[in-house]
Structure formats: structure tokens, C-alpha cells
Amino acid sequence: MSKRSLVLALSITTKARHILGTVSRALAALFICAGLGGQTLTAGTSPRPIEGFEAPFVFGRFAIPADNPLTQEAFELGRRLFYDPILSGDNSMSCASCHEQERAFTDGRALAIGRDGEELEFNSMSLANLLWGPQLFFWDGRSPSLEHQVLEPLLNPFEMNQPLDALVAELSADPVYPAMFEAAYGRLDEHSISRALATFLRLLISSDSKYDRYLLGDAVLTDQEELGRKLFMAHPDVKTSLRGGNCIDCHSQFVTAGFSDGFDGFSNNGLDPDADLKPGLAATTNYGPDFGKFKVPSLRNIAVTGPYMHDGRFDTLEDVMAHYNHGIVRSKTLSPLILEADNLVADPTAALGLRLEQHEIDAIIAFLHTLTDQTFLDDPAFSNPFEGEPR
């Protein structure tokens, strides 16, 4: 094992052990906070895990495809490929062009910029904890696995525009890659390219935010963050004077990733009227009631991943909260969970939204900041391996 690989394996194991050791404290909080009640909190098994790899099992289940075990060699290969512009047709663009580590693997733009400098249809998604699920990928859920997902930007003519046979030829002529592929998969082919990238994505694990440490009993939230946490977790009920932000109804899995089995993790959160709704999930399922539903994204590292929403329409978390507070737009597929969530007595003439007070909105935003995992954003194991190397 190289020094770097050891660092990766150890950092995961240490975190996992830490979490395993303190799980009883975390569990009580989890059942309340993350809606995991009833779910079996054991990780799936993989045939040949990276040595010492134990996922923080409180995140839920995961499964590794039998033909793509997590190995150190595959991870290092996938990392190199992720950062290498050789992956695009004209060698100008890598995955990291749109997925920068310090922004939790987003790009800071409202809409991603394609190969020809034109804006694409969607906002780049943040990448973390893609291992847990099962989850579907992309805003409209059209990709069922990471091995499948990674080929899409590669082949997309507006993104990397790279025919796979040409890529295999280029990589085969490279001084470094053939040996790395040999070590990881015993061959250099299209299937190994997608498997290596998928392995890198699977190991982008973020589990050290202030909120994670709070769940373990290792950090204390400020009064404002604690108010924000409570509001985040509560569905408002005017009758019992329970005030709530309702966020957990959708951003519901462990530490607020919306992924869920099947198409459950998709929703219409009231951005547009019927006339402007984009197909969203319906583009994948061809099912009318899915029209306008998009993947409920993880809110992990959300403070560093703006602009927000599938089309990057909101620049700041303040803008996002203004939307949920008084900017909800009715449409046929608007989530009933949003429609019902109001902190004042229902008034059909009022703007649709939570109608929280300003200090409550500020508190939710303060809570969202506790989801930032600086360890993840700075982790050298996920950084550009070419830094300091000519390329």
C-alpha cells in the first residue's frame, strides 16, 4: 500500500470506528432526527472491500456491485481519471472542470458550462456519499448506477464528447495508465474506465461535519443552530403551536440526503407554475404524475455548493429560504407536504409558504452551515493527483 492509500484507508477506518464506538449515543438522536426508525442499520457486504474499509453504518445500507469491488488500485485510477482532461474529446475538460473539491464537487455556476462554452440545462450536482442508497443519479433520476452514470458526461456531445474506443486508444498509449489499469482490473477497456470512476465516486465519503460530531456527542450546537435543527426536523402544526420548517419531510435520509429506494427521493418543491414545469423525473419514467419532480438533493456541504436548485436559480441560502417561506408556486404535482406546511392559520389569499419569522429563517440557515464538512473539502485523498506534475 502506498502512503496515500494508507491515509485513505486509515482515515475511513478511524472515522468508522469512532462512529461505531459511539453509536448508542448517536442512535437515539438519529431515530428522531433522520427518520431512520425501522430501517436496519447495517451496511451491506461487498466481496472484496478496501482493506480496513468500514462505512459509518449509521448512514444506512449500501451495496457494491460484485464485479467492481472497492480496491485501492481502482480508487487511485478513478481519481486520476476524474482529474484528467484526457477524458474529453479535445482534452480540454475533466470531470473536475465541473466538480471542484473545495465546492463539495460543484462548480459555483448556476448552469454548468459545456465543452463549447455554452450553458447546459442543469446545475452541477455536489458529490458525496453516493455509496448509500439505493439512489438514482442526476436531477431527473435517469441513471440507475454509478458505473452507468459516469459514461454519460463522457459521451455527451455537449460535455466531454469522447467516443469510448478513442479514449481506450489514448489511455493505452499513455505512459502511466496501462499499468494502473492492469493493477486494478487486469485490462484496459471501457468497462474498467467506468468501474474505476465509479469507485472513486463511491469513496467520496463525507462524515465529519459539525452536525455529524453533534450526533456523536462530540460537538455542541449554538442556541441558534439548535433552534434551526428543531425547525428543520419539524412539520408545523398550528393547532398544537408546533413551529416547523418541514425540511426533513423530503431531505430525510441520514444527514439530509434525499435519496431513497425507487423514485421516492424525487419531489416538486414549488419552483414553477404548470406552464413552466420541466419534465424532471417524468423524462425518466414517462409517468404524468412525475412531471416537475426533481431529485431531492443532499444538503451536506450545502453552504459551499451555491447557486441552488436544478437550474441554479437561487444564489444564496437566504434566497432558498425566501422561496420556502413565501415563494411556493402551485402546480399539479406540487408536493402535498409543502402545501400543508404553514406556520400561520391557513389563509387562502396569502403567499404560499412556511411563513416563519426572520429569526427562525436565520436559525435554519445557521443549522445548514453545520452540515459543512471541512475535512472532506480538504481531504488530500480526493484532491487533484496531477498537482505538481506536468500534464
Ligand code: HEC
Ligand atoms: C460540463 C460539466 C460537467 C462535467 C465535465 C461532468 N459533470 Fe457531472 N454533473 C454535471 C451536471 C450539470 C450534473 C447534473 C446533470 C443532470 O442532472 O442532467 C452532473 C451530475 C453528476 C452526478 C450525479 C450526482 C447525483 O447526486 O445524482 C455524478 C455522479 C457526476 N456528475 C459525476 C461526474 C463524473 C464522474 C464526470 C467525469 C466523467 C462528470 N461528472 C463530468 C456537470 C458535469
Ligand code: HEC
Ligand atoms: C416537498 C419536499 C421538500 C421539502 C419539504 C423541502 N425541500 Fe428542499 N428541495 C426539494 C427538492 C425536490 C429540491 C430540488 C428542486 C429542484 O432543483 O428542482 C430541493 C432543493 C433544495 C435546496 C437546493 C439544493 C441544491 O443542491 O441546489 C436547498 C438548499 C433546500 N432544498 C433546502 C431546504 C430546506 C432548508 C427546507 C426546509 C425549510 C426544504 N429544503 C424543504 C424538496 C424539498
